[in-house]
Amino acid sequence: MNLDPQLLDIIRCPACRSTLTPKDEELVCSGCGNAYPVRDDIPVLLLDEARKPA
Template sequence: MDKKLLDILACPLCKSPLIYDKSKQELICKADRIAFPIRDDIPVMLEDEARELTNDEVDALKK
């Protein structure tokens, strides 16, 4: 994921910054507890495509 692109992307729901999870190819919004997929190097920033984070995933983000 391009660092410059990541710097300008924000959650489409709450406008919070996103965290890039390279291993899962997702952009994570901690505020809304959702993850947006990245497919073929393109972030899919649609609410319908996002998945809810598990409690374990949210706890891991706090560390």
């Protein structure tokens, strides 16, 4: 995954507005724990696509 650090400073979790941290091929929310996929270096920040925390 190759995301611009400036992009990571701007985007937030659509569910709770917390920061997102890259982990494997996902962006994981520091607040609610949702994990959003990154496909072809594009974050998919859709609640329907999010993996819920375990």
